[in-house]
Amino acid sequence: xIRHIILWILIIGFxxxxxxxxxxxxxxxxxxxxxxxxxxNWSVLFMMSMPFTVFGIIGGxxxxxxxxxxxxxxx
Amino acid sequence: MMVQxxxxxxxxxxLSNAKLAVLILLGSETMLFSGLIGAFLVxxxxxxxxxxxxxxxxxxxxxxxxxNTILLVIxxxxxxxxxRSIQLDRVKLFQNLLILTGALGLVFLIIQGWEWIQLxxxxxxxxxxxxxxxxxxxxxxHAVHVLGxxxxxxxVIGMAISGRFSSDSHIGVETCTIYWIYVVALWPILYFLVYxx
Numbered sequence: 001x002i003r004h005i006i007l008w009i010l011i012i013g014f015x016x017x018x019x020x021x022x023x024x025x026x027x028x029x030x031x032x033x034x035x036x037x038x039x040x041n042w043s044v045l046f047m048m049s050m051p052f053t054v055f056g057i058i059g060g061x062x063x064x065x066x067x068x069x070x071x072x073x074x075x
Numbered sequence: 076m077m078v079q080x081x082x083x084x085x086x087x088x089x090l091s092n093a094k095l096a097v098l099i100l101l102g103s104e105t106m107l108f109s110g111l112i113g114a115f116l117v118x119x120x121x122x123x124x125x126x127x128x129x130x131x132x133x134x135x136x137x138x139x140x141x142x143n144t145i146l147l148v149i150x151x152x153x154x155x156x157x158x159r160s161i162q163l164d165r166v167k168l169f170q171n172l173l174i175l176t177g178a179l180g181l182v183f184l185i186i187q188g189w190e191w192i193q194l195x196x197x198x199x200x201x202x203x204x205x206x207x208x209x210x211x212x213x214x215x216x217h218a219v220h221v222l223g224x225x226x227x228x229x230x231v232i233g234m235a236i237s238g239r240f241s242s243d244s245h246i247g248v249e250t251c252t253i254y255w256i257y258v259v260a261l262w263p264i265l266y267f268l269v270y271x272x
Contacts, residue, residue, distance in 0.1 A: 039120030043113040050109040054102040061098055062090055069089030 097250045101257050104220070108261065111213050112268065118205045119272055126206045133199050135210075135270050136190050143186045144266050147221075150179035151259035154228075158252045164242040166235075173232045176255070180225040187218055210269060217258070217265055224258045227251050 119125055126133065157172035191211075199207050231251045234240065240248055 035123060036117070036121035039117040042120060043116040046116060047109055047113045050106060054105050058098050058102055062095070065090040065094075 091246055093246050093250050094253070097253050101254070104257070108216070108265075111209075111216060112265075115209050115213055115268065118209050122205075125272070127204055130199060130203055130206055133194070133197050136193065137270050139186065139190060140266060140270055143183055143190075144263055146179050146186075147183045147259050147262050150176045150183070151256050153179065154252050154255045154259075158245075158248055161235075161240050161245045161248055162242055166238075166240075169240070169248075170232070170235050173228065173235055177225060177228045177232060180221055180228065180255075184218060184221055184225065187214070213265060213269055217262060220258050220261075224251075224255050227254065 124131070153172050154176045157169050157176060160166075160169035160172060199210070201208055201211050228251055231247055234247060
């Protein structure tokens, strides 16, 4: 049991030690003061948000239609 | 006892297959447009001068396009009212509103085509660097979608005139309305982004 705990602590410690301290949306954009780098950064952030928006809207619509039908059946 | 066909049974589900298919189609369209908007953001924010100095004398027709935007937004309203009309079985009003919506969509395309001719004559073409390229690709992609929506609406108008829709069965109108309103809602975002950013 103690062996397992020590092993997991070592694994987690190793993973934390190799994690970078800061993350940027665009790793290729070294200097964010340059206009093109800011452009890439905002573009990547914008496009990253779209799958969540799309799945949220489709999932929300499915939920709404089924909830409305369920409420109609109840009344 | 009334026997329902497979199609009617599908239509009576909380979310019909047709509506789900349109939602998925719109999801993929959103990804397409977000890619194009992402490219626009890179070019716009990456440029010190926008439009570039070589094209500084070319002004995008903001006023005419603004009026065109209002026409398209009105078409979204008339399309929504057309759907409401068929839900209330007001068939004549429904047909008239569909025709009005189609006409507004066509007027939008004609004005946009006229604008493009003016811009090309002034020297703004696809070859005018990233400014011209992203303008024509982004606005053109939306125009193709409006054209697709007009063609779809023409088919729906034909079906409406031949009496294929009623308050109980109008899934074709609903799907067309969802698509039309999507295309209408997308335009003001593109308009402010491309013409004012």
